[in-house]
Amino acid sequence: KNQVEQSPQSLIILEGKNCTLQCNYTVSPFSNLRWYKQDTGRGPVSLTIMTFSENTKSNGRYTATLDADTKQSSLHITASQLSDSASYICVATEGSQGNLIFGKGTKLSVKP
Amino acid sequence: DTEVTQTPKHLVMGMTNKKSLKCEQHMGHRAMYWYKQKAKKPPELMFVYSYEKLSINESVPSRFSPECPNSSLLNLHLHALQPEDSALYLCASSQDKAGVSVDEQFFGPGTRLTVL
Numbered sequence: 001k002n003q004v005e006q007s008p009q010s011l012i013i014l015e016g017k018n019c020t021l022q023c024n025y026t027v028s029p030f031s032n033l034r035w036y037k038q039d040t041g042r043g044p045v046s047l048t049i050m051t052f053s054e055n056t057k058s059n060g061r062y063t064a065t066l067d068a069d070t071k072q073s074s075l076h077i078t079a080s081q082l083s084d085s086a087s088y089i090c091v092a093t094e095g096s097q098g099n100l101i102f103g104k105g106t107k108l109s110v111k112p
Numbered sequence: 113d114t115e116v117t118q119t120p121k122h123l124v125m126g127m128t129n130k131k132s133l134k135c136e137q138h139m140g141h142r143a144m145y146w147y148k149q150k151a152k153k154p155p156e157l158m159f160v161y162s163y164e165k166l167s168i169n170e171s172v173p174s175r176f177s178p179e180c181p182n183s184s185l186l187n188l189h190l191h192a193l194q195p196e197d198s199a200l201y202l203c204a205s206s207q208d209k210a211g212v213s214v215d216e217q218f219f220g221p222g223t224r225l226t227v228l
Binding site for chain 1 (some may be wrong): 116153154155156157168200202204216217218219220221222224
């Protein structure tokens with residue numbers, strides 16, 4: 001069964017600190033992996049998209065990694081800001097139908 | 113313009129009402145999507161339109177009826193909904209259908225639907 005699991009479920013950090021969110025996926029055939037940021041009550045916003053041949057991709061203070069062999073991805077946030085408080089969703093694209101398989105997200109709270 | 117717009121932002125309706133949700137994009141994207149998202153849950157795919165034709169219908173009840181009048185517009189017609197249908201309804205678009213390419217999928221802000 002295609003699925004995406006994220007950890008931790010929630011995370012609280014102090015402003016200025018770094019953090020890393022984890023994602024494990026079991027999706028076959030695998031096409032690409034995406035990280036989204038979703039503010040409460042708003043639509044998700046894309047942070048990164050990586051194919052199986054890409055190991056890392058950055059978008060400002062966000063850096064995503066992908067290990068296609070172990071089927072793991074991580075999202076590293078550097079020098080966190082209060083505006084980083086949101087849910088971060090890992091999404092794997094299934095390659096035959098193109099369906100997006102969503103993880104349940106990690107809820108990040110950045111405190112002053 | 114890299115924006116997907118949705119109207120209305122909020123909608124409250126009774127179980128006997130008929131209403132419609134609207135979605136619009138002017139990025140020239142040929143794939144458009146409807147998702148349903150319950151609180152603290154990830155989005156669930158409902159429908160996919162590819163080149164204005166219904167490509168995927170994820171076994172959604174017939175009280176939800178999608179329509180794609182043209183390549184820029186996507187509607188979701190609602191009729192005889194149940195209270196459990198209350199959720200955030202998200203529209204998204206991409207250059208082509210996900211899986212065909214690694215195009216970014218742009219999401220709209222969503223319509224918060226409450227069914228009384």
